[in-house]
Amino acid sequence: MSPRKAAALRQGDVSLREHLIATADRMMSDRGAAGLTVRAIAREAGVADGVLYNHFDGKEELLALALRARVRRVEDGLGPLPEPGAGTLEANLRAHVERGLALHSALLPALAGLTAQPDVLARFGASHEPGDEWRDHLHAYLRAERDLGRIAADASVRAAASMIVGVCHEAVLSALLHAAEPAPVPVAEVVASVLHGIAPGDR
Template identity: 60%
Template sequence: MAVMSPRKAAAQRDGQSLHDLLLETAQKMIATHGTTGMTVREIARMAGVADGVLYNHFSDKEELVARALLEHVRTTEAELGELPVPGEGTLVGNLRRHVEFGLALHKALVPAFSGLVSQPRVLERFAEISERSGYWRDRLVAYLEAERKLGRLRVESEVDATAAMLVGYCHASVLTAVFPHTAPLDPPPVNSVVSAALHGIAPRDSEPADEPGPVVEA
């Protein structure tokens, strides 16, 4: 009679399917060690099952890793708490919360995604199963658009460009931690970035300079 592994037996006693066991195992591995070097054999060994069991529940390793990565993203976002509600609080405080959320999210997720640079199929599967509306950048854009509709931002505010700059700040702040061999970066404090996003760098109450006209040769 075949002997069932302790983890497999425990999973079945708790009503957890082998599908969920493998997904949970892969997610924990991503949270602890990232995605670099993940193999079917290692996932199966950590789950306490035979190597071939994975293919009974997932089409391939790429699907399992992509779904585990999505669960890792969802779990991380849930742990970071709620984002501000448009129209409530102050713009400064709300944007600061968004940026701090983005920084924490990048610190948790960039290491996992960086290990997939050489595995484009996993990234393709992740894009197929993930809901774009849930991305933090899109939630930031939606927040800014809502504040603009409420009249708390200028009608001509470039919300897409503002979101891109704030996301870029989070990227730049985290990348040196993931790639320490790159040039050192001393990012400005969050408050300064929020102030620049809200107030810009041009003199207040001034019109933009006219574009220079064409040069006319004598």
């Protein structure tokens, strides 16, 4: 490890494992995950190649944990979500949609290089704690609003949440497939469709 990075670890109360995860996160954000090697991560982190295997079972685990760390870091920067019963349904759902889009957009550089690495994505999916993801918070919010009577008692909050999550996924998938920036999503129209449907007379 270089003296500069060794000092940073000593003074910043950051473990070597955390340092490696943060390094991999930064590298994926800067250049994507395609072609990212153990040697490149180790050199950037200022450690010998073999050190990574003292803390992870391979590159796939490290990249999955780095992606999870990025999700947490992005979410921390987005601030709290609206509380059930506060404000209006339209404004609150708009906040949830905007949060989902911001989160997916922030993950796009890393995801662009992981589509050919299904093991990393599988490990990433398995690394979350139940109830901890934005999607889980969306489900919980909609259920709470239904319990408060602000959403119809017979409404399928699972279907509503799936539609919102699908909008966010579609924006990222389109960008990945077409190698372009995500197209703007009409958030207000998405919210109106979820709340009021598309059949005549329902609006």
